[in-house]
Amino acid sequence: MTDILKTNKQGVLTVGDADVSALAKEFGTPLFIMDEEHIVQNMRAYTKPMYEEYKGGGLVCYASKAFCIKEICRIAHREGLGLDVVSGGELYTALSAGMPADKICFHGNNKSAEELAMAFENGVGRIVADSEEELFILDAMAAEYKNPPKVLLRVKPGIEAHTHEFIQTGQEDSKFGVSLASGDAVRLLSRNWEHLALAGVHCHIGSQIFEDVPFITAAELMVKLLDDVHKICGRYLPEINLGGGFGIRYTEADQPRPLQEAMRATISGVEKACEKYGVPYPFLMVEPGRSIVGDAGITVYTIGTVKKIPGIRTYVAVDGGMADNPRYIMYQAAYDAVLPLQPHAARTEKVTICGKCCESGDILIRDILLPEVRRGDLLAVLSTGAYNYSMSSNYNRLARPAVVMASKGKARLCVRRESYEDLIKNDL
Ligand code: LLP
Numbered sequence: 001m002t003d004i005l006k007t008n009k010q011g012v013l014t015v016g017d018a019d020v021s022a023l024a025k026e027f028g029t030p031l032f033i034m035d036e037e038h039i040v041q042n043m044r045a046y047t048k049p050m051y052e053e054y055k056g057g058g059l060v061c062y063a064s065k066a067f068c069i070k071e072i073c074r075i076a077h078r079e080g081l082g083l084d085v086v087s088g089g090e091l092y093t094a095l096s097a098g099m100p101a102d103k104i105c106f107h108g109n110n111k112s113a114e115e116l117a118m119a120f121e122n123g124v125g126r127i128v129a130d131s132e133e134e135l136f137i138l139d140a141m142a143a144e145y146k147n148p149p150k151v152l153l154r155v156k157p158g159i160e161a162h163t164h165e166f167i168q169t170g171q172e173d174s175k176f177g178v179s180l181a182s183g184d185a186v187r188l189l190s191r192n193w194e195h196l197a198l199a200g201v202h203c204h205i206g207s208q209i210f211e212d213v214p215f216i217t218a219a220e221l222m223v224k225l226l227d228d229v230h231k232i233c234g235r236y237l238p239e240i241n242l243g244g245g246f247g248i249r250y251t252e253a254d255q256p257r258p259l260q261e262a263m264r265a266t267i268s269g270v271e272k273a274c275e276k277y278g279v280p281y282p283f284l285m286v287e288p289g290r291s292i293v294g295d296a297g298i299t300v301y302t303i304g305t306v307k308k309i310p311g312i313r314t315y316v317a318v319d320g321g322m323a324d325n326p327r328y329i330m331y332q333a334a335y336d337a338v339l340p341l342q343p344h345a346a347r348t349e350k351v352t353i354c355g356k357c358c359e360s361g362d363i364l365i366r367d368i369l370l371p372e373v374r375r376g377d378l379l380a381v382l383s384t385g386a387y388n389y390s391m392s393s394n395y396n397r398l399a400r401p402a403v404v405m406a407s408k409g410k411a412r413l414c415v416r417r418e419s420y421e422d423l424i425k426n427d428l
Contacts, residue, residue, distance in 0.1 A: 204243025297385020321355010
């Protein structure tokens with residue numbers, strides 16, 4: 001991992017050419033530092049093939065759940081992306097940041113009446129219906145509004161892809177989407193809805209996936225579904241949304257291929273399936289989240305207590321933990337870390353990085369080799385740009401860290417650090 005680290009002349013870790021230790025001093029720790037240029041490059045790895053090479057036209061929607069703040073919505077908009085939102089809160093953030101409503105795709109397995117009304121009133125471009133029940137609700141709502149959103153139906157494609165495996169099973173046991181295998185999806189898509197602007201199909205096969213095959217298989221299943229619907233009702237639904245899921249590098253064990261190649265392989269999967277079934281190229285959407293922001297972010301902490309338990313383990317405690325990164329406690333996620341002041345120093349000590357929460361499982365990295373560390377040293381955990389800030393909590397009333405965006409040697413504050421006052425502001 002250290003081979004991809006950037007440093008300045010003094011050998012200090014940089015993000016967006018800004019000195020990480022200087023940023024820690026200026027903004028305090030824990031601190032999320034995002035590399036703006038890196039985010040932009042990740043976005044372009046999707047938009048270039050999609051907008052310049054795919055003949056059917058398309059839209060790349062950044063899955064805002066990965067990291068949802070106003071500034072990332074602005075960057076996505078500037079780079080020509082739309083947004084995937086899954087709640088009124090994400091929708092509100094996107095609209096507040098100036099994302100055009102027609103480029104927003106609204107997801108969720110249990111959208112409330114208020115959330116749906118908010119989407120219709122603001123002119124959201126697309127809603128992904130998650131159930132038969134919701135299609136009926138949307139059909140009724142479409143009668144009441146002038147320009148109702150286009151509706152896609154989320155389908156369970158019967159594919160489950162994990163980092164290192166890919167299985168095609170029934171996989172009916174999921175709270176998301178409508179069954180393909182049972183024929184429900186074809187039946188609902190071929191139905192003559194009275195008011196609904198039914199535009200197409202959506203699927204999402206998982207997250208942190210490195211292989212092309214699951215995406216290509218999903219693409220083929222979705223194109224075949226358009227063909228099946230055409231056979232029944234004589235019309236081709238014009239859109240396919242293949243969700244997100246491209247994997248990123250957290251540790252050396254992860255070897256993703258370049259995003260642009262992964263995107264091209266998916267596009268080619270869609271094109272080949274269209275040729276196979278004689279289906280016109282659909283308008284294509286993808287919703288990458290992790291692969292846009294994940295490897296563009298780090299979290300900088302200050303080390304506190306170093307507890308050596310002879311013959312057992314050395315715990316190195318930092319000033320954050322599961323409150324700003326719950327991914328170890330939730331998924332046993334693996335991360336790499338370095339000391340910003342000496343990122344290439346020999347790693348001689350095996351330690352476990354833990355947080356400061358009242359929970360034994362509050363660990364960030366188990367058994368990592370690091371140079372010898374002391375109270376007061378800085379520690380940077382790498383690849384924390386996705387699903388860290390967005391899943392952070394105030395457990396133990398820890399205040400959420402600040403977020404800065406670094407670019408060309410400078411950093412701008414994008415989210416202020418929470419204050420103690422913020423923590424009690426809704427308490428009565
Ligand atoms: N579209 C849909 C419908 C999704 O459910 C998701 C992720 C995405 C797009 C974006 O997927 P991505 O490109 O980020 O893989 N909290 C977990 C990840 C949950 C992903 C949920 N859905 C984690 O920290 O690993």
